[in-house]
Amino acid sequence: MTPPATPLGEKIARQIAATGPLSVAEYMALCMNDPVDGYYARAETIGVKGDFITAPEVSQMFGELIGVWCYSAWQAMASPGRVMLVEAGPGKGTLLADLLRTVKRFPGFADAIDLHLIEASATMIARQREVLTEAGFADRAHWHAALHELPAGKDAAPAILIANEFLDVLPFRQYVKKGKAWYERSIGIDENGALTWKLAPTLIDPSLLPPGAEGEPDGAVFEIAPAREAWVATLAERLSQAGGMALLIDYGHAQAGFGDTFQAMRGHAHADPLEGPGLADLTSHVDFAALARAATAAGAHASAIVEQGEFLLAMGLLERAGALGADADETTRERLRGEVERLAGPDEMGRLFKVLALYGMNPVRSGADFPPFSAPFGGDAK
Ligand code: SAH
16 A cells, blocks of 8 residues: 555654554554544545445435434433433534424423434534524534533433434544454554554453354454443443433444454445545444443443334334325425435334433333333324
């Protein structure tokens, strides 16, 4: 490969030359979060003009159904008079706009809300502020750079937290099998100064490996994401202390396995993660079983892990599409059918994406073993 062409690539190559190879986690953090040249400082990331499309950008129904979930969650918490509605990594604010439009139909809930947005990117914050101004919620919105900055302590209100495609952007580590051992994958530079894959001498603690590791061939990859587990543990502690519920949605697996899921997306196509640092969205699949374990260890209750398609259908996706299409023309109905297929279809986002709910306390209503609380839209909803 040729030496890195972006300013961030040059910066990273200089750092490696000075202090040695970077772990995948360190490389990812530099690529995504550098305040000047990092990926999330870019103007266009999510959407048609950007690099990838997320569920809220596919259809308004996604944010609406999550709004219904939030309302059910609030009711299950015995309808507190003050609640923090938190979104982690709100991106363009589309999910929030659809959610808030829905929530306005439930005045008791809408009035109880204080909005808290966890967002690292100044570019995104500016977008989100515009959206919330339009929705009439800007005066009740607070931004935080990280989860631990949320108001805490005995006077803090309980929280309802949403995170869609947020955990996948937090750094992860990779280990590669060689002989009987698993070595950490790292990023170094070759004799031309280009970024290249290496193996670090660091070994994984074998107790972290899932069953079947001995049978994996040379070159097999195993991934862990301590940063994601730590994030969820912090959230779970908060939920169990101040009360609340959370809904985590992302692509990933319900059971840990082997395989390289390091993904770079640029202009809606897969790219090489080592090319053009800062120009592509870098992610990996989320290990939901590990998140559920981290949450319960930190004192929260975790729901079963369900597929996004199953979750959305249980929340009333078809009824909502039916209501939106009822008085619409055929083109609109066709578009709605396409959106349902994209969000819930087994070959689209329906199976790959998983949903996990966390509860700070046992919910008042049944539902602890399944994220939805039902309460789908009635047929008259617009
Ligand atoms: N939830 C949105 C956006 C997903 S993209 C959607 O579904 O469309 C990830 C979001 O997380 C972006 O808003 C990005 O700026 C933000 N982000 C990335 N790393 C972050 C970090 N370490 N802390 C807080 N926010 C972060």
